Structures are given as C-alpha cells and as structure tokens.
Amino acid sequence: MKLDELTKGLFKYNPIFYLLLGLCPLLAVSTRVDNALGMSLAVLFVLVGSNVIISLLRQWIPPEVRIPCFIVVIASFVTIVDLFMYGYAPDLHERLGIYVPLIVVNCIILGRAEAFASKKSVSHSLLDGIGMGIGFMLGIVAIASVREVLSTGAMTIFGYTVIPGLTQTPAMVMLLPPGAFFTIAIIMALINYTTIRRARRR
C-alpha cells in the first residue's frame, strides 16, 4: 500500500519516538511551541525537497560519492529556507539562530535520503518525506507544549495566548536541556507501554 509510506512516519516509525533521530535540534528548539512549529516546517520543506530530488537522481548518482551528493542537495534546500526565513520571518529566524543552518546535519534528513529516497520511486519518497516531516512536527510540538506550559505556566503561539498564565512559580528546569530529556522519556514510556499492552491483548 502506497499510503503506508506516508502514515508510517506519523506514529509507527515516528522519527523522534521510534527512530530516535534529530534529537539535537529537538532538545534545543522545543522550549516554545512557535519555535517548534517554525523549525518543523523548515525541516518538512527540506526533507520533502531532498527526498524528491535524491529519488529523481538515484540511478544517476555514483554510489562512491552518494553522501557528498546528498549533502549538497540537502544544504541547498537548507540555505534556501535560511534566506527566505531571514527575509520574511526575521524574528523566528533570530530565535532559531544556528539551528536553521544546522538542519543540514539533521540525521532524519540524511537518514531518509540514504535509507529510503536513494532506493525508492519519486512518489514513494515524496510520501515518505511528508510523513516523516509531519511525524517530526508531531513529536517536537508535543514536547514543546509540555515544556512551554510547565516552564512558563502559559502558552503563546505567534502572539496568541492559547493558555493564560497558570502559575507564578513555573518549573524552570523544564526550560533547560534536562527538561527536554524528562519529557521525551515520559512520552516514550507511555508510547511503549500502550504498544506492549496492545500487542499482548492480541
């Protein structure tokens, strides 16, 4: 089934909770929901673009230099995102800072290029890119929601208050890297718990 290529990235093989890829930007950017959304849109664009181009060129790229070829394609997409984000969303660009150019070395993107797009057809790679990109978005936004609410007591997305201030003494630790690890661990434990229970029932 072709649609599987899209949905597998969302839950079953979620890049964050199942494949455990792309954790470094995840730790750094998941402090606020709007940063997480901006970051994951950039990743989605780069992932879909590089998957499609690499799949198009897959028979033509010599295996000996495939990694340099992949990196040039990925880095080009990242530079395009970087330029347009600087021009059209300067505040977001400033908050994400070094993590926009660092998408080049995001292992989800190189991982999908190497493991999937370089072997599968263009349409499959397109669906795979969309699925994995949205899967990354779901993961990072979930983590960012928990961290933002616990570390600030509120949630503000692009200037709109979604959750008003709940407490005057929020848990600062959630803003720091340990907070990201706690959140990832707890969500992953819940996912594994439900998967194991479901498997046993069958």
Added chain:
Amino acid sequence: MMESVKRIVRISIPLILICIVSGATLTVSNDLTKERIAGVEQRKVNESLSMIFPGASFNKTGDYYTALMNGEEIGYAFIAQGKGYSGTIKTMVGMYQNGTIDGIYVISQLETPGLGTRIAEPDFTNQFSGKRIEDIRLRQDGGLIDSITGATISSRAITEIVRTRAEVVVNETR
C-alpha cells in the same frame, strides 16, 4: 592508469553537475531575498541606534553615525563586527566624544546557544557602559570586562571587536 582516470571522471561528473545546479539555484534565491534581507538588516541597525542613544537623531558620516540631541552632538555610534567563536558577531557601539563608551548592543551573533549567546544579554553588555576604550579588555587581559564563565572565547572576541573599532573611530573623529 587509464582505467582509474576514467573512474574518477565517471564519479566526479555527477557531483560537479549537482554542485553547478545547486549554485545556480542559490544565486536565484539570493537575488529573490536580497532586498528583503537588506531591509531587515537596516531595521535592526535603526533599532540598535535608538537603543544606544534613545531619542537622538543620527547623521551618517563615513562609516559611523553622529548622534544629535536638540541639534547638539552628543556622541558617535558605529557598527563593530568580527569573528566570534562561531560566525560573525555584529554589534552597535555608542561612544561619547571624550572616548568613553556609552553602551553596546549586539545586532547579530551565532555563538553557542546558552553559553556564547550570553554576550548579547544586558548582564554582559552593561559592563561596557562608561568604560574608557583602553579598559575594554577582559580582566585577565588587563581590562575591566568580566568574561562569561564557559564562554571566554566569545567574551574576548566581542571585547576585542569593540575596542579595535572604537580606537579607529576615535582617531577618525579627532
């Protein structure tokens, strides 16, 4: 011999072509965003000018700005930039006519998040206010600026960038 040359050509041509196409695409993207980005940077410069000398008006003279308050010169503002720990640090510096620093405001930097990025925070930048140019050195280098723990390279970089540029501007304005 011939075989290995052939092999090298066979594997390099696709990579070269990909690089050419990539270069062309990026040239186009750069052209498309150049004006927007220039606008964003100009806005940042204007913002930083008003942070340094609030309420003043500015005249651009050469590569520095003369700050005027009610028609009277109160000081100079100029951009100092140079290499940080990673990437370029660009900062606005305000200086009074007698050569003391009024304040600095970091326009852009790409230092290590959480460590080097603290050079842009008031706790660090406020130290520059009221210092004479020759004291704009880290304490361990004989100056009056305390470096940030864990980010000595970034602290030293911005301190040196500010002082070097201020020395040049002082000579120009004399």
